[in-house]
Amino acid sequence: MIKVLIVDDHPIVLEGSKRLMESAEDIQIDTELQAVDVINQLSENRYDVYLLDVNLGEDDGISLAQTIKEQTGARVILYTGDDPTNYYSLIVEKKVDGVVSKMATRFQVIQTIRAAVQGLIMIPMDFLDYIDFNRREEIQLTAKEKMLVSWLQEGLTNKEMASKLHISLRTIERYWTQLFQVLGATSRESVLEIVKEKRLLE
Amino acid sequence: MKKKWLVLLVYLGLGIYLSIVAYKAPLLKMELQQRDGQWSVKSHYYEEWARKQDIEIGDIVLAIENKPIDTMPLVPYDQTIRGANALTIKKQDGTILQITVLHGDLPIQFYLHVFLPIIYFILSLGAALYLYRWQRDIGSVKWLISFILTVALTYLSSVASSKFNFIGTIVNSGGIILVPLILLKFLKSYYSYLHIKWPFIQYIEKLYILPLTGAVLGGIKILQPYTKDVIAIILLATSFVLFSFPLWVLLYSYYKKRTIKLRLLILSVILPFLPFLLLFALPEVLWQRPILHAEYSILFVLLIPFCFMFLHVTERLFDIHYYITRTSYYLMVAVGFTIWLSMGLFFLMDKASIWGTILFLFISILLFLYIKEKVDAKYRDILFTPKGNTIRQLSRVIDQMSVAYRVDELLDILKVEAARHLEIKNIKIVNYDGKEQSMPTEYGMTDEQIQQLQAGEIVKLTNVYGALVHQEARMKRLLLIEHRNTIRLKDEELLWLKLLLKYVESAIESLKKIEELLQELQSLQQTAEQEPIWLKKLVWLKVEQEKYYVAQELHDTVLQNLTHLTREMSLLVEDDTAISIQGLYQQMQNNVQDLRTYCETLKPPVLNKLGLTAALSQLAQQVSSKASFKLYTTFERVYLQHEQLPLVIYRIVQELLNNALKHSEATKVTLSLQELDEGFELIYEDDGIGCTLEHMLQADSLGIRGIRERVEAFNGKCRIVTKANEGVFIHIIIEEDEEDD
Structure with missing residues (x-):
């Protein structure tokens, strides 16, 4: 039995989604309207797969996905009304285990869930176009990024960096968020590790 | 008014007459004594002149002004030749001298008894006119004027009086009594000006009988020469008593109320008397030999009216508080010292040796410096008052x-x-x-x-x-x-x-100006806290406009399709088998797809969640899949201070790529985003058909205007280079200032 939690802030859509998948006998479905409620029960981790809407009202499905992946071993699939190609990068960055459009058929959704549980990622064919277009060269840091990283190595605090650049503390925090995203880092320590590992300062 | 001018006319007539009398015959003051029925010379007044004219003591005077001396009625009582132009003298050896008396031979006489009185008279007239012209609105001034004029006339008449001229004697006799009375009158009105209580009799006018009497007595003196001595004493005594009144008044009120003004008044009355007292009267009594003759020393007394005037004109008298200024102080000190030195040198000149003179100078200067220092110290406050x-x-x-x-x-x-x-x-x-x-x-x-x-x-x-x-x-x-x-x-x-x-x-x-600027600042502050009305209006209008566009778009697309779908569905509900459910489903899917695309253009879905670089890449990919041109992009990760700038960049890129899709007909489009030290630059280039810049800016559909407005809103620069058939090149730079939030 696959335990699935669908999170969507629109009750009607949620109801529709549930009905869509109920026909599958190997899937047991729960629903949740708010991200907060999901996070609160993460410690118990009663689900194998989380099906998350990207727009959760004030909350953001992508950061919820990140939290879930950090705290549990469950699979996370984005279930979006947007164009799913928008979120292909998240698959590449291993932040989610699949992206499914809400326009997708019952079969596609159920197959995606089943694949995810078995450690597979089911993707549409245009994913290859995405890969093709975004064929990444090796990551290279910009001058500003190198400067920030070297300051980090020197042990400067955010406040000191902000005053060096004559910008506000909030702005420097924003810069770091962006750099974390670029490097796929989650903390200052991991930034240093990644930089060292990939020899990004050389 | 007429009376005033009449008085002035009489006064002027008298003055001219007395001046003529003074000039007509030089004053000789040659004393005579009767011996053997003849008048012989007893003593000379002008000894040097007598020596030159060869007149000796004991020579017999035969005639004065060519009139035999026996016919002169005054001579027996006066025993003096007062003034004469011609003398006939019989020397002891029997020769008879005809002497013509000339002013030129008697310079001192001329200066003292002719020149000075006349000049003084003229000066006084001038001073009086000046006071009348400028100061007549002050009550006490008319008495000051009277005082000055009376003194001048009395002084002038003294010469005529010396010559026993009838009118001169009358004027002089009345004058010497009138002068102290007018001084009293002046002081009284001046006291009322100073608000000082007048300590003396209230009705000075009653005393006017005295100068009249004096004048009458003067007349009698000439008509009845034997009364001469008695009358002279009476007149002098009266005058002296009357003169002591103002002095007493001044001293008394100064004793009661010590003000600088009173002290100055006292000084200006007493100081001029001092030479007469110390240099003439005192030595005369003590050693029977005056240091300075009365004729000279009395000159100083004449300074009294001018002292008053000086005080007045410099407004010392009529200012509420008086401070002596340094200038006038130095003037006074210098005058005093000069008088002392001149007198000393005058006496030492022919008597003392050069060493004596030097010693005198040395001691004088020493004393002067010492005294001045003491006085300076005493009047320091006055001397260095702000007034000066x-x-x-x-x-x-x-x-x-x-x-x-x-x-x-x-x-x-x-x-x-x-x-x-x-x-x-x-x-x-x-x-x-x-x-x-x-x-x-x-x-x-x-x-x-x-x-x-x-x-x-x-x-x-x-x-x-x-x-x-x-x-x-x-x-x-x-x-x-x-x-x-x-x-x-x-x-x-x-x-x-x-x-x-x-x-x-x-x-x-x-x-x-400062107040205005402050107000402006305040109002600016207020508007900074709360946007100006025009901006609110503009924003509201813009929002309404956008709502209108959105509604129009939804109405034209989604709503039409949904309406159509609903109608088809209703047929289905009525079991119309002609309706294909599959077809409806397809239509619905298309419908959702359209709506989603529309939503994405309104709100870029990825920008906030995945960042600018990802959003731009995705946008590029979408465009690339639709476009007939080859799209080359380089999007550098940029770090921007303004949080709104990523959206601005995204919108600009969106607009540029839309234009490329719709209008460029290009085969190749390059787009690059680079970070600068402060800010970023965005470069777009295509090899399409291009267009004229004017057309580009005018055509609303191209959205170039919107790009420009956005760039300018962030103080950026937007350079567009384009020509027909030469593609389009657009270079945008936005540089951020140091943050101010």
């Missing part, structure tokens, strides 16, 4: 004013300082607008006068000095200094006031 140093005082006031930061404060300081410096209590600053607040009539200032007043100008009006402090569009600020005809501002005080007014005016101007 207008500029210093002025700078002090300006210093004070520089602290004021409101107009009324500034005006208060002006008022207080003017009152202090000018020593006038009644100083006002009046606001005048010509309509509601008309001028209080008490100031005697007409509207017209006020209108004509220039800034910084000071005018003297009936009751006040008026000056325009500051003028605004509808209001004038006036400074009014009440003078009540008793106070006259000195030139230096007027200058002081003018300079101060000038400063105040410019200070008020500056303060006003």
Whole structure:
């Protein structure tokens, strides 16, 4: 039995989604309207797969996905009304285990869930176009990024960096968020590790 | 009025007559004695002259002015030849001398008895006219004028009197009694001006009988020569007694009330008497030999009226408080010392040796320095009073004013300082607008006068000095200094006031500017906290416009499709089998797809969640999949201070790529985003058909205007290079200043 939690802030859509998948006998479905409620029960981790809407009202499905992946071993699939190609990068960055459009058929959704549980990622064919277009060269840091990283190595605090650049503390925090995203880092320590590992300062 | 001129005419006639008498015959004062029925010379007054003329003691005088001496009625009583142009003298050896007496041979006589009295008379007349012309509005001045004129006439008449001229004697006899009375009268009115109680008899007019009597006695003296000695003594005694009155009055009131003014008055009366007392009277009594002859020493007494006048003209007398200035102080000290030195040198010249003279000079200078130092120390406060140093005082006031930061404060300081410096209590600053607040009539200032007043100008009006402090569009600020005809501002005080007014005016101007700027700042602050109304309006209009576009778009697309779907579905509900469910499903899918695309253009879905670089890449991919051109992009990760800038960049890129899709007909489009030190640059280039810049800017559909507006809103630069068939090149730079949030 696959335990699935669908999170969507629109009750009607949620109801529709549930009905869509109920026909599958190997899937047991729960629903949740708010991200907060999901996070609160993460410690118990009663689900194998989380099906998350990207727009959760004030909350953001992508950061919820990140939290879930950090705290549990469950699979996370984005279930979006947007164009799913928008979120292909998240698959590449291993932040989610699949992206499914809400326009997708019952079969596609159920197959995606089943694949995810078995450690597979089911993707549409245009994913290859995405890969093709975004064929990444090796990551290279910009001058500003190198400067920030070297300051980090020197042990400067955010406040000191902000005053060096004559910008506000909030702005420097924003810069770091962006750099974390670029490097796929989650903390200052991991930034240093990644930089060292990939020899990004050389 | 006519009476006044009549008196002046009589006075002038008398003066001219007496001057002629004084000039007509030189004064000889040759004493005679009767011996054997003949008059012989007893002593000479002008010894040098007598020696030159070869007149010796004991020579017999036969005739005066070619008249035999026996026919002269006065000679037996007077035993003196007073004035004569010609003398006939019989020498002891029998020769008879015809002597012509000339002024040229008697220079000292001429100066003392002809030149000086006449000059003094003329000077006095001038002084009187001056006082009458400029100061007649002050009550006591007319008595000062009378005093000066009477002294002058009396002095002039003394020569004629010496020659036993009838009119001269009458005038002189009356004059010497009238002079102290007029002095008393002057003092009385001056006391009332100073608000000092008059300690003497109230009705001085009753004493006018005395000079009349004196004049009559003078007449009798000539007509009945034997009364000469008695009458002379009576007149002198009366005059002396009368002269002691003003002196007593002054000393008494000074004893009662010690004011600088009274002291000065006393000094100006007593000082001129001192040479007469110390150099003539005292040595005459002690050693029977005067240091200075009465004729000379009495000259100083003549200074009294001029002392008064000097005090008056310099406004020492009529100013409420008197401070001696350094200049006049030094003048007085120098005059005293010069007199002392001249006298000393005069006596030492022929008697003492050169060493004696040097010793005298040395001791004099030593004493002078010592005394001056003492006096300086004593009058330090007076000497170095601000009055003597207008500029210093002025700078002090300006210093004070520089602290004021409101107009009324500034005006208060002006008022207080003017009152202090000018020593006038009644100083006002009046606001005048010509309509509601008309001028209080008490100031005697007409509207017209006020209108004509220039800034910084000071005018003297009936009751006040008026000056325009500051003028605004509808209001004038006036400074009014009440003078009540008793106070006259000195030139230096007027200058002081003018300079101060000038400063105040410019200070008020500056303060006003500062006030305006402050207000502006405040209103700016307010608008900064809360947007200006026009902006709200604009934003509202824009929002409404966008709503309209959105509604129109939804209505034209989604709503039409949904309406169609609903109608199809209703047929299905009625079991119309002709309807294909599959078809409906397809339509629904398309419908959702359209709506989603539309939503994505309204709100870029990825930008906030995945960042600018990802959003741009995705946008590029979408465009690339639709486009007929090859798209090359380089999007560098940029770090921007402004949080809105990523959206701006995204929108610009969106607009540029849309244009490329719709209008460029290009085969190759390159787009690059680079980070700069502060900010970023975005470069777009295509090899399409291009167009003219004018067309590009005018065509609303191209959205170039929107791009420009966005760039300009962030202080950026947007350079567009395009020509028909030469593609389009667009270079955008936005540089961020140091953050201010």
